[in-house]
Amino acid sequence: AKERGKNKFYVYTQELHNEYSRRLEIENALREAVENEQFEIFYQPIIDVKTGHVASLEALIRWNRPEYGFVSPTEFIPIAEETGQIISIGRWVARSVCRQIKNWQQLGYSLVPISINVSGMDFQLPDFMERFKEIVNEGEIDPKWIEIEITESALMNDIQHAMQTLKDLKEMGVRCAMDDFGTGYSSLSYLRKFPVDKLKIDRSFVKDISNQENQAILRNIIQLARNLRLLVVAEGVETQEELRFLQSEMCDYVQGYLYSQPISAAGIEDRFLK
Numbered sequence: 001a002k003e004r005g006k007n008k009f010y011v012y013t014q015e016l017h018n019e020y021s022r023r024l025e026i027e028n029a030l031r032e033a034v035e036n037e038q039f040e041i042f043y044q045p046i047i048d049v050k051t052g053h054v055a056s057l058e059a060l061i062r063w064n065r066p067e068y069g070f071v072s073p074t075e076f077i078p079i080a081e082e083t084g085q086i087i088s089i090g091r092w093v094a095r096s097v098c099r100q101i102k103n104w105q106q107l108g109y110s111l112v113p114i115s116i117n118v119s120g121m122d123f124q125l126p127d128f129m130e131r132f133k134e135i136v137n138e139g140e141i142d143p144k145w146i147e148i149e150i151t152e153s154a155l156m157n158d159i160q161h162a163m164q165t166l167k168d169l170k171e172m173g174v175r176c177a178m179d180d181f182g183t184g185y186s187s188l189s190y191l192r193k194f195p196v197d198k199l200k201i202d203r204s205f206v207k208d209i210s211n212q213e214n215q216a217i218l219r220n221i222i223q224l225a226r227n228l229r230l231l232v233v234a235e236g237v238e239t240q241e242e243l244r245f246l247q248s249e250m251c252d253y254v255q256g257y258l259y260s261q262p263i264s265a266a267g268i269e270d271r272f273l274k
């Protein structure tokens, strides 16, 4: 038994060590990625359930790491948040999206708004608004083409600041969505006060649609959004069955592999804009 205990400890420290060195390695590689433009933005369409048309696009970052291939944002974003690199990554994303909007506009395509994911760590900084405004101004685009997605937990972190920043964004003409809704501590009293325009229902509630409890949750979130006069988006819609249910519950928008995975800007042009 003692022997096994020892081994267990060994395995444990080894794992910790592996995780630590992987982290360090990613941190260093991220530094290069920021400098050498190894990022790309993919776009995933968000569909208006009533018309079946693309209502907006969500910008999702991709890191094509030389010799490794694509690294998932679920792996590197949390590390970038810890190291502070998320600030320069966020800036890169916002600039790139502005450039893309301008480019599509110049090509004469009919635009739809593009939503950007903003890290809570970035959003809560006192100068977030100032930096964001500067990027949009420099991008020379109408702010109405940009939307922001922010998780509910990021908003709950510093409520005063969140409230003010959301107000400033609204004034500027930038719409805001509360991302991953249902997964954090949703304080419903604040939800009513936050000037957000949309709720994005987390994929976990959409996944097992045959489950009665998930159906009840979905139904209630959609109803809540309606009562608060918020638009509602269901994420991760993969099947016709899921779509049918959301349709019958009058969900406004859906997003998921059923329509399209996130794809490159060129792919978006070919499939949706031309």
Ligand code: C2E
Pocket (backbone or CB within 6 Å): 044, 059, 060, 061, 072, 073, 074, 077, 090, 093, 117, 118, 119, 149, 179, 180, 235, 236, 237, 238, 255, 256, 257, 258, 262
């Ligand atoms: P998120 O904002 O909740 O984005 C939705 C994720 O669900 C995306 O994963 C998308 O590819 C995936 N997805 C969409 N439809 C489906 C579906 O039908 N089935 C399944 N299984 N998945 C679906 P992705 O692109 O890997 O991004 C993961 C997370 O990384 C995002 O979650 C977001 O939190 C973060 N992230 C991505 N891009 C950025 C960025 O530019 N900035 C920041 N701060 N975070 C980002």
Ligand code: CA
Pocket (backbone or CB within 6 Å): 058, 117, 149, 179
């Ligand atoms: Ca999102």
Ligand code: CA
Pocket (backbone or CB within 6 Å): 179, 180, 200, 202, 235
């Ligand atoms: Ca989400």
Ligand code: CA
Pocket (backbone or CB within 6 Å): 180
């Ligand atoms: Ca998520």
